[in-house]
Amino acid sequence: xxxxxxxxxxxxxxxxxxxxxxxxxxxxxxxxxxxxxxxxxxxxxxxxxxxxxxxxxxxxxxxxxxxxxxxxxxxxxxxxxxxxxxxxxxxxxxxxxxxxxxxxxxxxxxxxxxxx
Numbered sequence: 573x574x575x576x577x578x579x580x581x582x583x584x585x586x587x588x589x590x591x592x593x594x595x596x597x598x599x600x601x602x603x604x605x606x607x608x609x610x611x612x613x614x615x616x617x618x619x620x621x622x623x624x625x626x627x628x629x630x631x632x633x634x635x636x637x638x639x640x641x642x643x644x645x646x647x648x649x650x651x652x653x654x655x656x657x658x659x660x661x662x663x664x665x666x667x668x669x670x671x672x673x674x675x676x677x678x679x680x681x682x683x684x685x686x687x688x
Contacts, residue, residue, distance in 0.1 A: 583607035594618055594638075606630040617641055617664070629654045640687075641667035647674050656681040663687065 578593075583604025591608075592615040599620050605611075606627040614631070617640040624639070629650025637651075647670060654660060655678060663678065664687040678686050 578602050578605075580604045586610060589613065591615065601625055603627070609633060612636065614638070624648050624651070626650060635660055636662040638662070638664045639668055640664045643669075645669045645671070647678070652677065652681060655685070660685055 578598065578601065580602045581604070582588075582602060583606070585608065588608055588611055590613040591605075591611065592613075594615050595618045597619060598616065599622065601616075601621070601624070603625050606625050608631055610633050611631050612633050613636040614634060615636075615638045617638045619642050621639070621642040621644060623644060623646065626648045627650050628634075628648050629652075632654065634654060644665075645668070655663060660682060662685050663682075665675075666687060670688075675686075675688060
């Protein structure tokens with residue numbers, strides 16, 4: 573599976589709750605994934621993914637985001653509000669080259685849900 577095989581129409585699957593794209597050589601997510609407001613678990617680990625969609629914070633029900641061992645170097649601003657909610661349970665950024673100032677910001681918001 574590669575990013576060109578994840579169709580934009582994925583954003584129409586409004587009842588989707590869990591997605592695991594682990595180890596699928598995904599380099600880019602379709603922007604429409606941010607329309608999945610009911611999505612709760614998103615597993616992207618072990619992919620050459622370089623960025624998250626800038627509107628990832630629109631996935632308002634997201635509880636778990638696993639970006640372990642991806643090439644992501646920046647957390648979009650829209651994610652911070654989502655991460656600060658008590659309902660957010662788990663963010664795994666192990667193996668990612670996230671700048672320390674962003675890690676510090678995440679720790680301030682919700683230190684119990686961050687795995688780095």
